[in-house]
Each structure stands twice: as structure tokens, then as C-alpha cells.
Amino acid sequence: MIVVKVGGAAGIGYDTLCDDVQSLREQGEQVVIVHGGSDETTRLAEQLGHEPQFLTSPSGHTSRRTDAEMIEIFQTACCGRVNKRIVRQLQERGVNGIGLSGLDGGLWRGRRKKAIRAIEDGVTRVVRDDYTGTVDEVNDGLVRMMLDAGLTPVLSPPGLSRDAEPINVDADRAAARTAAALGAETLVILSNVPGLLREFPDESSLISELARTDLDTALEVAEGRMKKKVLAAQEAIEADVPRVILADARAEEPVARALRGEGTVIS
Amino acid sequence: MIVVKVGGAAGIGYDTLCDDVQSLREQGEQVVIVHGGSDETTRLAEQLGHEPQFLTSPSGHTSRRTDAEMIEIFQTACCGRVNKRIVRQLQERGVNGIGLSGLDGGLWRGRRKKAIRAIEDGVTRVVRDDYTGTVDEVNDGLVRMMLDAGLTPVLSPPGLSRDAEPINVDADRAAARTAAALGAETLVILSNVPGLLREFPDESSLISELARTDLDTALEVAEGRMKKKVLAAQEAIEADVPRVILADARAEEPVARALRGEGTVIS
Numbered sequence: 402m403i404v405v406k407v408g409g410a411a412g413i414g415y416d417t418l419c420d421d422v423q424s425l426r427e428q429g430e431q432v433v434i435v436h437g438g439s440d441e442t443t444r445l446a447e448q449l450g451h452e453p454q455f456l457t458s459p460s461g462h463t464s465r466r467t468d469a470e471m472i473e474i475f476q477t478a479c480c481g482r483v484n485k486r487i488v489r490q491l492q493e494r495g496v497n498g499i500g501l502s503g504l505d506g507g508l509w510r511g512r513r514k515k516a517i518r519a520i521e522d523g524v525t526r527v528v529r530d531d532y533t534g535t536v537d538e539v540n541d542g543l544v545r546m547m548l549d550a551g552l553t554p555v556l557s558p559p560g561l562s563r564d565a566e567p568i569n570v571d572a573d574r575a576a577a578r579t580a581a582a583l584g585a586e587t588l589v590i591l592s593n594v595p596g597l598l599r600e601f602p603d604e605s606s607l608i609s610e611l612a613r614t615d616l617d618t619a620l621e622v623a624e625g626r627m628k629k630k631v632l633a634a635q636e637a638i639e640a641d642v643p644r645v646i647l648a649d650a651r652a653e654e655p656v657a658r659a660l661r662g663e664g665t666v667i668s
Numbered sequence: 669m670i671v672v673k674v675g676g677a678a679g680i681g682y683d684t685l686c687d688d689v690q691s692l693r694e695q696g697e698q699v700v701i702v703h704g705g706s707d708e709t710t711r712l713a714e715q716l717g718h719e720p721q722f723l724t725s726p727s728g729h730t731s732r733r734t735d736a737e738m739i740e741i742f743q744t745a746c747c748g749r750v751n752k753r754i755v756r757q758l759q760e761r762g763v764n765g766i767g768l769s770g771l772d773g774g775l776w777r778g779r780r781k782k783a784i785r786a787i788e789d790g791v792t793r794v795v796r797d798d799y800t801g802t803v804d805e806v807n808d809g810l811v812r813m814m815l816d817a818g819l820t821p822v823l824s825p826p827g828l829s830r831d832a833e834p835i836n837v838d839a840d841r842a843a844a845r846t847a848a849a850l851g852a853e854t855l856v857i858l859s860n861v862p863g864l865l866r867e868f869p870d871e872s873s874l875i876s877e878l879a880r881t882d883l884d885t886a887l888e889v890a891e892g893r894m895k896k897k898v899l900a901a902q903e904a905i906e907a908d909v910p911r912v913i914l915a916d917a918r919a920e921e922p923v924a925r926a927l928r929g930e931g932t933v934i935s
Binding site: 448449473476477478479480481482484485488489492493497498499500501502504505506507543546547550552561564565566567 | 764765
């Protein structure tokens with residue numbers, strides 16, 4: 402079984418991904434797709450006139466400010482736009498995709514962060530009305546039931562808090578949790594770079610192999626969005642997923658290439 | 669097993685519905701919820717600056733004009749907003765709701781209408797780029813699998829055309845198809861009126877019982893949105909659903925009341 406996380410950044414289509422999933426299904430491979438919706442959320446928020454905001458943590462990490470209105474927009478963009486777009490493209494290829502959010506069937510239960518520390522104008526303040534959180538429990542039985550029925554699950558944020566609120570969870574890390582819970586052999590994380598770059602954005606500086614003992618160092622090398630992907634890879638590896646591959650979503654046959662070892666292979 | 673169709677018109681909340689579903693689940697009853705998204709689609713379209721349009725058929729029936737942009741908005745409103753709102757409210761009550769659209773797992777396959785005749789300025793014209801259609805095949809095995817796993821399915825348009833396009837399908841009629849495919853004992857159709865009224869909008873003119881032989885006459889009495897509901901009732905009854913109840917979504921305990929016979933009972 403393979404779990405594929407696909408990003409939604411500019412330049413990434415789902416056609417080549419879905420072509421690959423079709424081939425893998427024809428070879429009898431079980432595939433689970435996980436996606437996020439950050440860019441589509443920004444697009445929808447702008448269309449609705451709700452300006453996206455971001456928080457910077459004391460350690461310099463940037464995250465989306467997800468107030469009550471924004472979690473609704475995030476949910477709408479992820480479940481109503483990105484998820485159904487992928488399901489439709491699978492159905493076009495005769496692959497019986499089924500879209501689920503973290504809310505559905507309690508797929509991704511987690512904790513909502515009660516307080517987030519953020520720097521604003523040089524001053525640290527505490528944000529308490531944010532709907533951000535992390536997945537700590539995967540309903541793997543539900544996903545297995547779908548796979549056993551010949552379906553291809555397409556999993557999407559938001560997650561479900563203990564108080565049944567939707568929460569903005571990072572899809573890379575949710576994919577890592579899911580791969581671990583399902584006992585997947587491989588987690589492929591696709592984005593708009595060829596893998597982990599020693600000197601971002603120089604694509605010739607691709608790190609093609611990483612041992613699990615190198616992951617702490619890799620976390621320091623990673624920039625921007627790649628930091629979360631390396632963190633997700635680390636969480637997957639520590640939870641006994643044998644292999645994680647950070648690979649290029651923009652290529653033809655992105656999953657097949659990744660499985661052949663193109664990208665950054667962590668094992 | 670009970671299939672409950674809930675409307676989304678002004679004044680209809682999902683709290684009382686979800687309270688009822690919780691009680692029914694505690695009594696061991698299997699429940700399938702079906703919803704539409706017409707009002708939420710209009711709201712989202714207006715927010716996005718895409719003015720909703722409607723077509724009038726030569727027989728005087730009004731339907732939404734669903735062009736390529738509108739089917740995307742319809743899908744987003746149904747799957748991203750209404751569906752997840754209901755799933756969340758079920759999860760709040762400890763009911764393990766799972767939201768699916770007609771695309772997911774090929775739940776509602778159907779035909780897209782290749783041409784729609786519409787009257788415009790007194791002239792009949794043919795609209796060919798519309799994404800409207802009807803469900804003619806329900807993946808009842810998928811819904812049964814969910815029910816058997818203790819889940820409460822929450823089903824939403826759009827449907828899936830033979831060419832894997834999303835189609836705007838009427839949720840009342842899709843609910844009728846679903847009830848028939850599942851062999852449900854009862855189909856409850858909730859809306860913002862007490863049932864079928866002999867003299868709309870006079871609520872004291874409620875028709876409390878209807879024989880199946882009266883349905884053709886009832887179709888003539890029904891006005892506006894109620895026409896589709898009576899048509900759906902007729903389709904369900906003709907497909908051997910033993911009982912259909914048109915009832916008031918605005919009441920406390922809307923489903924329990926309907927099951928006690930409040931509304932228009934057709935059998």
C-alpha cells in the first residue's frame with residue numbers, strides 16, 4: 402500500500418497523479434491519496450473578500466491565521482473544491498475514488514491548539530480563537546474498509562477536534578499519521594520541487610538519499626513549506642513507515658518516478 | 669431503515685434533525701440523510717459575484733441554469749458547506765456521520781441532459797451546455813457497507829454523469845432513488861411547510877393522507893418546490909418504498925413527528 406500526499410501549489414495539476422494512480426490500481430496496488438488546500442483556501446478567501454492572514458511564531462515559523470470564518474473557508478475549499486476535483490479526475494479514469502474529510506467517520510481526530518504564540522510588531526501575543534490543530538488518531542479501519550471494497554480514498558483536511566470542531570491540520574503530517582496507521586510501505590510526498598534541496602532553490606543540489614539519523618540535520622536545511630514535509634517524513638519514519646520519498650509533482654508520472662527513486666528517498 | 673431528505677430553505681436548521689437522528693440511532697435504527705444545496709448555492713454564487721440564473725421550461729417549470737461555472741459553485745456549496753455542516757453536527761452528538769457526494773464511490777450515477785428547452789422572451793430555445801441531470805443508478809452496496817459499520821451516511825449532490833462530469837441532480841428525487849435502492853421502509857421529506865397543502869400557502873389546508881392512486885392529482889395541487897417533492901414521493905412509492913412522509917422541517921423533533929404521522933403520509 403502506498404500513501405501519496407499531493408500539494409496544491411501553482412503549477413501542480415492532478416492529471417499526471419491520477420494517471421499514475423490508475424496504473425498502480427491496474428497493477429493491483431492499493432493507493433490512498435491525501436491532499437491539502439492551502440492555495441485554494443487563499444484563492445477562495447480572496448474571492449470572498451476575506452483577506453488571508455498569517456501568524457509568525459517566536460521561532461520564526463509561519464502559519465495560517467484560522468479564525469472562525471477562515472476555518473469555514475478552509476473546509477469549503479478543501480472539501481468542496483480540491484477533494485471533488487481529484488475524485489472526478491479519478492472517476493474519469495475508471496478509478497472509483499471516494500473523498501473523505503477528517504470529519505467524516507471521525508477519520509482524523511485531533512487536538513485544537515488552545516493558544517498560539519505569535520509575534521506581532523515585535524511583541525509576542527497569545528491567539529486563543531484559532532482553529533489550528535494536529536491529528537493524533539486515524540480511523541484506519543474506515544480507510545481499510547474502503548480499500549478492501551476496491552475504492553481509492555482521497556483524504557482531505559479539516560480534522561475533527563475532541564469538541565467536534567473542524568481544525569486546520571497540516572496535510573503532510575496527517576498523511577504521515579495515516580501511512581503509519583495503515584502500515585503503508587511507502588509514503589510519497591509530492592510538491593513543486595524535486596525533493597529536499599541542499600541549497601534552495603538550486604534544483605541541482607537535490608539530496609537523493611537520507612538516512613533516518615540525518616533527519617534532524619535535514620530539518621535545519623529545509624526551507625519554507627519543505628520544513629513541514631521533512632517533519633512529516635520524520636514522523637512517518639519514527640512510526641515505522643519503511644520509506645518516505647519527497648518528489649516532484651510537476652513531472653510526468655510523478656508517483657512512478659518517485660517509486661523508482663527519483664527525489665529524496667528517506668529510509 | 670429510514671431515509672430523511674432535508675431541505676436548505678431559510679428557517680431550516682439542522683439541530684433538531686440531528687437531535688432526532690441521535691435518538692433514532694440510540695434506538696438502533698439505521699438512518700440515511702440526504703440533502704440538497706440550492707439556497708447555499710445561490711448564497712455562494714452571489715458572494716462570488718456570479719448571478720444565479722433560472723430557466724423556465726415550456727410547461728412552466730423553473731430550474732437552475734447550471735453552466736460550467738455554476739456546477740462548480742453548486743458542488744462547492746453542497747459538498748464543502750452543507751454536507752460538512754451536517755456531519756459536524758452529527759459528530760457533536762456522538763453520531764458517526766460520514767459525508768458523501770454523488771461523485772464519491774460512484775454513489776449517484778446518472779444522465780446529463782444533452783439539451784434543455786427553455787422559454788426566453790416568449791421564444792423557445794435549446795440550452796446545450798447545462799450540467800443538469802437525473803440519477804438512474806445508486807451504489808446501494810456502498811451505503812449499506814457504511815450503515816453496517818455503524819456510520820450514518822450524509823448524501824449530497826452533485827451526481828456523476830456517464831462521462832464522469834458532476835451534474836446538478838434534484839436531491840428529493842435522488843433521495844427517492846436511494847430509499848428504493850436500499851429497500852428503506854420510510855422516506856421522510858422535510859421542508860419549510862407542514863406537508864402538501866390543498867391551498868398553498870394556507871397551512872390549515874394540510875392533506876394528511878394520500879393514497880398512491882391520488883398522486884397524479886396531488887401533482888396538480890402542488891406548487892413550486894412541492895411539485896418536485898410529490899414527484900419524488902411518487903417515484904419512491906412506484907419503486908416499492910412502503911411509506912413516504914412530507915413533513916415540516918421547522919418543528920421540534922421533525923423526524924419523530926413525521927414518523928408519528930404528522931405531515932402528509934403517502935402509502
